[in-house]
Amino acid sequence: MTASIPYATTQFASLEQALKHYFGYDSFRPGQRQMVEYALHDRDLLVIMPTGGGKSLCFQLPALLKEGVMIVVSPLIALMQDQVQALQNNGIPATLLNSSISQAESQSRQAAILDRKIKLVYVAPERLLSESFLGFLDQVKVRVGISAFAIDEAHCVSEWGHDFRPEYRQLRRLRHRYQNDDRIIPILALTATATERVRHDILGQLELHEPHIHVASFNRPNLYYEVRPKSSVRQAYTDLFQQVQRTEGSGIIYCLSRKRVDEITAKLQQDGISALPYHAGLSDAVRKENQDKFIRDDARVMVATVAFGMGINKPDVRFVIHYDLPRNIEGYYQESGRAGRDGEPSRCTLFYGVGDIRTVEFLIAQKVDPLTGEPLEAEQRIATQQLRRVINYAEATECRRTIQLGYFGEGFPGNCDTCDNCCHPKPIEDWTLEAQMFLSCVARFAQKGQHFGINHTIDVLRGSKNERVLKLGHDKLSTYGIGKDRSVEEWRLLGRSLLHQRLVDETTDGYSVLQLNNLSWEVLKKQRSVMLAVDQAKPERSVTETAVDTAETEALFDRLQKLRKRLADAQSVPPYVVFPNSSLRSMANLQPQTLAQFAKISGVGSRKLAQYGDDFIAEVRAFRQERGLALQTDAEPAPLLEPTPQPGLASTTQLETLALHQQGLKPVLIAEQRNFRLSTIMSHLAELLDMGYPVVLDQLVPSDRQDKIWQAINAVGPDSLTGIRDHLGEMYGYDEIRLVRSHWRRETE
Template identity: 45%
Template sequence: MSASPAQQLLELTFGYSAFRGQQEAIVNHVASGGDALVLMPTGGGKSLCYQLPALLRSGVGIVVSPLIALMQDQVDALRQLGVNAAFLNSSLDAETARATFLALMRGEIQLLYVAPERLLTQSFLSTLHDIEQRIGIALFAIDEAHCVSQWGHDFRPEYRQLTVLHEVFPSVPRIALTATADMPTRNEIVERLGLQEARQFVSSFDRPNIRYRVALKDNARKQLQAFLEAEHSNDAGIVYCLSRRKVEETAAWMQQQGWDALAYHAGLDASIRQANQQRFLREEGVIMVATVAFGMGIDKPNVRFVAHLDLPKSMEGYYQETGRAGRDGLPADAWMVYGLGDVVSMRQMLEGSDTPEERKRLEQQKLNALLGYCESTACRHQTILRYFSEEHPGDCQQCDNCLHPVETWDGTEAARMALSCVYRSGQRFGAGHLIDILLGKATAQVTRFQHNTLSTFGIGQSLNQAQWSSVFRQLVAAGFLEADMEAYGGLRLTALARPLLKGETNIWLRRDPQTSKLSKAERASRHKEAFAGANDDPLWQALKAKRMELAREQEVPPYVIFHDSTLLEILNQRPGSLTEMSRISGVGAAKLERYGDAFLEVLEEFAR
């Protein structure tokens, strides 16, 4: 049975022998003229879902993308495959923009990436009319479609105007794609983009190659240092912080410790941001310390870890940020530390914001879901998927809770002591002060407020400081306590606390583990699973050096030449000819012609 045109193009141009998941169904649906909404996790192969049908159909494919960096990356990668792709955005000088425009009008461009702001101008829409008449428009692809939703975390108002595409070009198929969208966001994408008749393709949101770990803050920098030294000494990664100041301080500290770390946040000069982003994309082993301003559209496949030194704002944010690790399918880590201070800070920020009450309530629910995830004793993969209305078949053995099951204990009595202490001290003090009361510490502040005379003074000496901190953190996470904005983050009771205080209900708490480190055996197994000892193989280093040399010559990121997964296959298969090289996944016809001999020379040198 002969291969379909889509299959032939997949093999010849992209170098892959088979489609993944729902890719083939999506490609065939859009190539035949159908509209589609595609929800697929980061690293799941979304780009192929519009690139292939655009190449299969006549005319130019128009891709709406919100970020300059993403456009540049995608165009670089497509040109390496022999596809005539281009972009139009504010980064181009007038001469280059004019040359691109003329090539577009001559029908020489197969895929054009454009920002929504430019696409929506009257002059560009007129240009699209001319193109449709002269050479045809293959499709409209709307990437990062969650930007359309006011409830999403990357809201872009101009995305809502993209309904004009269907109104003005009703016969051109549209495909909207996103890597993360809960049900309300998904519904809004459908409504705002007029995709009610579009076929929906929802892939599993599971990222089985990511190992999730959550630990309590106890000197976060020291914890980060230990994590990186033990598991990611030479790897590229991202460290997320909540504030710009913390980003800069953390990056400076990491540089002092010898890490190749860079800072990125919206307050930095645009030229510095651009230079740092370019270094992260084009060099090996660079760590980006950033706020959430960094990440969307970053296509670097070999990010081996994402670390959070502060709580993200929601499960969607956490999922998307951690999803930037391991896009190549190889093992990666999502590591996070948090504490009670994070919970209080996030809730203060939310309460103090100018957002409407309806939005505040929704954001509070999202934060509560994230806190529930942090405190959960269940499989992390299961908890994440359940949030996205998907079931996970069983324990993943790819998270801290599965690898090291957490003990629970009956915390009812301790919780009542804590809640009673909050009530009797006036519901306006923070956890540190309350713990001093429970432990019977007559500090200056405890004495000043005469809290050493309270009935709760000294009643909690059966637990230590760390255990009480855990009790308060879990009571806040579970909604029994909340931060009082007017009392500068002091804790107060919620309605949920009453039945617990009255003895009408019980509560079980997680017993905090002493450490979140992997054992030496687990680290060795993980390393072996990922690279089968490749890092110690001189040939692996030589292949990477050749890739870097070629990338620098062309001023593109190394992964645009070959992904790590392709290099690993070359290392393990050791092809001896161009024919054998062509069978390596990710080596299409254009790349074989361009790079085949160069990598064969490296292999021959080591075979002598």
């Protein structure tokens, strides 16, 4: 887009500058910048980005740059808490409103929203659509403004998705309620997974108006996919335990039933693995406690049903194991995709046994109308088709990525070198002739206005005399019996391969009938060959390990991880909230010794530079000193902070801020006049207070809030801004705490 961006604030020269300031990143990931621009121009959006692709930033950054507050719809309390905590740790004014907080706290947060102290509000769809909350939103719209509605996990809208939530269907009421004004409030729908059918359903259900649709690649090249046989319970557990034992880092093990979760957890604990269970049979308190321990690296392995799902934002999961067969490809893609969100190599293993098929079929049979007890035939039919696709995936000999990406309508040439079938390829044979037979049979059905699936096509090719073939007159077709020399299993293998390679299509209405496409006709016209891997053996592959640069960087990386854990524990937050592994890896490689150098690390924004810079620099310098490495003595000033003045002597730029303050200008106007960030001006004022200059604190912080902050400092001490804020709660900002702390120091010296 070339039109100017309608920033609500002029403090940033570019979107990249705003990105670095708020989130610490120097550049956008593919697709992010364009989505941010569209959102800033009030366009409706449908954003499909795979797990770890950065879709949250597509609405979070616009929320900070636009006037008003953004309402974020999220399906799970855990997901809300996770995102809000991460935002707050970056100094971003976000909050949530759900059943986990008291009525008094809810009222306090609503007051903060109306006072323009919050930019992002996370809320569940049930609460959002209640009459009382809609009434509150009307107040917000008038007094503050609503910048947009962001619908996270938007696939929940569609009954064709893997996690359908009926209450999401009601979100169209937002469009009806807020479309009669001069400005229609935009809706931003975002999800990690959505087939073409689900995308159309989202567009229709949310009534998106001329939306921009962005579908990123679903390929996750850092993930290694494999399928392992499950011939017996004992053998499967032995394989699972060996993989957990030899793979470093944390992991998730998915099981179909609560009973299986408890069994596997108990066995792993007996074998010395730090594992915890998670399923709906546990109390809310136990589930939360176990989840927190896993996220904070106090437990290494989480054994769970799919109830352990969208709320998990742990980027450094090194392996995901499906001990039982997943119900559909879409769910498997999203669940396995919880591995390696930090971009590091990670492993996704699926154990496949025929007994699992019967278990899933039993679960499908339980889909009945809760009032009448009658089977929900349409849902059962769709679920059965989805199960067949999973079985096809498990038994396939083609590249796993080709199959997965093809499911979402994305082509992939194969030879990914990060799946079992590509790393241990099977003998390849030319099956072009057999493919032409198969597709010709499908074409004969179509000529008669008929459509059938793989099994009936095989019956005709092999010359079956079953009642259905004879009744339909398919024994008269030219393709009847031409494939007698191939077994049923060989034809099934070919049929599945044609689907995986997108050389034939299959309807998604639950009936699984075959349809020819353009590539089918290329095969029939001898313009395209069909190659088939025919060996079903699946040799093991060694665990994918993260590349190690040098012993020195790995040793420092380990120390930085331990420092991160100590800081995270002190704040009661997960380690990745402090810094992701990618930032620690960069620190270990670059070994910054000054704030200026530390500010250049990816993931270090203004807030984290001030909050963590000294701690991590000290750790790097201590490491280098212990190893006899050179220490930098002439430290240059950090570009994101003002130079530290000598005691009692203000710098010229600080004195300019003081002069404008003494003229009665508010900090936001000083920042605008001087073309500085507001945080820089607030830092000036706090430092001026420290040095004894006449800064009028009452002009900056209301007296009642000064009293509360003063009491918090007396309670926890002045050393840690984070500790003071934790004592006060999220309604207090670091800038006002820093100012009062400066005044406290002057008064108590």
